[in-house]
Amino acid sequence: MMKQLDIETIPAYSPQAKGRIETLFTTLQHRLVREMRLAGVKTLKEANQFVKEVFIPEFNSKFSVVPQKKGSLHRKLTKIEKTKLDQIFSRQETRQVNNDFTVRYKNDWFQLAEKQSALVRKKEKVTVEERIDDSIFVSLRGRYLDYTTLPGRPKKVVEPKTPMLGASKSSRKPPADHPWRKPFLVPKNKTKK
DSSP states (O other): OTTTTTOOOOOOOSGGGGHHHHHHHHHHHHHHHHHHHHHTOOSHHHHHHHIIIIIHHHHHHHHOOOOSSOSOOOOOOOHHHHHTHHHHTSEEEEEEOOTTSEEEETTEEEEEOSSOSSOOOTTOEEEEEEOTTSOEEEEETTEEEOEEEESSOOOOOOOOOOOOTTOSOOOOOOOTTSGGGSOSSOOTTOOOO
């Protein structure tokens, strides 16, 4: 998702690298609970009202810092990115096309249609997208494939083996005077004239 939106992530592997947020979490886990107890908060509704009307304004008046520069530093989305947000924010997993042109995802089987917008081969890797609205899309090389959902696992079809050409043994034996039965070398008693 981040790669598709061209956003570089910089992971912080220790609490020390995320100083401000870790300090805030500590404050919320310790100070907020005590402040609620002192204010006599007993229900969830009272807690939400206390946080919104009392705690956050007091906390911000003590600890908030005015930014050095005003304005948003976020890059605006392009028109193409805006049209692809459903695809970008989907769960994407790679699956393999089976020999019968089916794809399995979360115990569901999808039968690919015969006519497609892209050439599909057996054993090829496809991307299955599960979107926020639970709809499923199957794509290959940037093109979406047509499919139908099967009610269950497709049954194996046993194809009869076609015999190889020339693989069956012949019952016919060549006669004794056949050229194959004659010796390859010239006999010694014959001399050249």
